[in-house]
Amino acid sequence: MTDYQRFRDKLATINAISMLPFHNESKDIHWEGLRQNINFLLDNDTEVIIPNGNTGEFYTLTVEEAKEVTREVVNLVNGQATVVAGVGYSVDTAIELGKAAEDDGADCVMIHQPVHPFITDQGAVSYFKKIIEALDIPSVIYFKDPHLSDDVLTELASLEKLVGVKYAVNDVPRITKLIRQTPAEHNIAWICGTAEKWAPFFHFAGTVGFTSGLINVHPEKSQQMLRAMRDGDTESMWMAWEDALAFEELRAKYNNGNNVVVIKETMEQLGMIGGVPREPVGPLNEQDKREVAAIIEGWDFSLQNN
Template sequence: MSIRDLGKKLETISAINITPFYPDNKKIDWAAFEDNINYLVEHGLEVIVPCGNTGEFYALTLDEAKEEISRTVEIVKGRALVVAGIGYSLDTAIELGKHAEQAGADAVMIHQPIHPYVTNEGATSYFRKIIEALDIPSIIYFKDPALSDDVLKELAPMEKFVAVKYAINNLPRFAKLVQETSGIADLTWICGTAEKWAPFFFQAGAKGFTSGLVNLYPEKSFEMLQALKSNDQETVWKVWKEVLPFEDLRAKYNNGNNVVVIKEAMNMLGLAAGVTREPVDMLNEADRREVENILESWGMRNRVSAD
């Protein structure tokens, strides 16, 4: 598969799988992890992203991240693209990327550095050196509004830079960037803020979106994708209204609920998700009831556990 062919295959839903942790010791439950990956592939997801934020990447040790990438490739067995999340320091990101290559991942997604002191030139150098160090293609996860889009414009001509997961919810800014890079690169633009923002990003040039919802309700995510691709606006906004309360709950506490809402909903539906690791805690009772109410509104109440 050529680099550009891979870029086109990203014009879909990027499934950000969870990392299930045992409640007692918070070690990874690898059996539940395998179930989660198989669930995604068997429900038609064509891009699996281990070590993403929904997978609590920054709560994993380096060895755990490597094992998660390796296990994902082994479980998927070529049934979908595997895009491995990498990050931390420059050298560590390259180490993770090299591991992903050796494990058989199709591409990497480079997390944006979480260091509190970042400059445009420093970020450009960080991404460039990682892309240059790896043989497989790279996707950049871009989410800090303080960073200039010039970072992406400067990197855009690089051959192994194939896509951007853009997670800054500034639509005029995004549309301008897409238009300014259209003549110098063939990048795939991915809405990095899931179903809630996908309709807006697609209007501005996105061709795919990321999703945590697919871990429990992939049918609804695909309904959104197909409606967006066919320009079925009536269905787009019907689905948007249905998923909005769930995504708003995930965004609560400055996105602190992002992962735990997914896990709580999965557990309620009998899909083993375990608990979250610090610095995220379990849902409070009010938010937990809201998850139950949302599942009931989706017609899933009969699948919710009795407790």
């Protein structure tokens, strides 16, 4: 039986969005690459791993592929970290994916915000609530549309099986107000959903962890930021932020179009298996590849497990 009240504490850390490599020509899933990438995260003491996140190219996958990815990641992790499986699409499909994740041993699901072009606050409440209540394992909501009201989260916050919110609207006063107005007894783990660039600002607003793509290539830098936050060492926190900033800004280029492919290119340049992206993500241009190389050149990997 899941202790939903205590599950929040498991999310109070770096939430790693795991990368999913594809073969160059066929663009089939590169399963050996996935194995190596998950083992890299585990070897570097990653506590929460999220397969089928946006940076894991969830929306390029078929439903069966998404199920396979979750199953494989759960098997690879084998209890060494908390697995939070991304689910989404329609209500029924999200529930189908969630039940499959549950059966395969995932610890939790992350419900993607619907990509439907027409969405209302009450429609969003109903969407998330139906999925949360249909599953036995706990849920995290991925909230990223600034046009949706935070009232959606306020209305859902009392649900026992809602244990976290990955908040990805970069509005610090907004999330500060939301966190301060949400009763502490609801036990929501508020997570900065926009990685290291925004994590320090969200930390002071009251978040307890942050998502990361950087952790797939330079976990020590992400962990330095987390340690500094926990220790109240603001100088070290801002130093880690400065070191991550160029990487995160390159990912944000072209209205976040580079989000996935910068990480994949970095992995390739480091001798890892990043693979190619699937459409509609395109390959990194030559100028941005050179910028990746310059960023890597400036990193210190001396404390990292390879």
